Amino acid sequence: GEDVEQSLFLSVREGDSSVINCTYTDSSSTYLYWYKQEPGAGLQLLTYIFSNMDMKQDQRLTVLLNKKDKHLSLRIADTQTGDSAIYFCAESFTGNQFYFGTGTSLTVIP
Amino acid sequence: KAGVTQTPRYLIKTRGQQVTLSCSPISGHRSVSWYQQTPGQGLQFLFEYFSETQRNKGNFPGRFSGRQFSNSRSEMNVSTLELGDSALYLCASYSGAVPSGANVLTFGAGSRLTVL
Secondary structure, eight states: OOOEEEOSEEEEETTSOEEEEEEESOTTOSEEEEEEEOTTSOEEEEEEEETTOSEEEETTEEEEEETTTTEEEEEESSOOGGGOEEEEEEEEETTTEEEEOOOEEEEEEO | OOOOEEEOSEEEEOTTOOEEEEEEOOTTOOEEEEEEEETTTEEEEEEEEETTEEEEEOSOOTTEEEEEOTTSOEEEEEOSOOGGGOEEEEEEEEOOSOOSSOOOOEEOOOEEEEEO
16 A cells, blocks of 8 residues: 555646646555645645545545546646645555655646 | 644754654644655655554664654654655654544654755
């Protein structure tokens, strides 16, 4: 359950939608998470999804989970410059083991 | 409710020295995890402590060690520092209870270690 992969960089224009993708290898994960890291700061939880769900929406954020393909995505609608950060997906097993992806650096162009 | 506090925020050491980093979790949280973040490797899990016992351990050499005190505060130590140990060390806490829902990790701002 340790292979969680993300593309390294994503660049979008302000006002467009951003889609950050994540693939994982272990299907026994219970929850999948998205964290955001701003420069000089720790990680902040954005949202999470239970592994038996397909989708979760939370204001501008939409999480899609394709368990068959082991693919997780985070869509940010109406992306703002304040959304520029590194985004990490993570999976957990039995609640106390977490594995993080490599992180995707999102740059929002004004 | 105070967040996760890590000290020091920045430090510079030389090769061969040792370093101790401290983490105070959110009040009531009994689990503390440590991660190493580097540009090339991303976030790597070091270890997790729960009620003063190491519960999980990542794939790091024995130079990396940790402990947790009865008040849940945790320290990690790196001995015989190498240049490759330069990184942001992040601490995260959660309640540690058997989950009936998602366990949310709350992270500190990190300790930035530079080894010269």
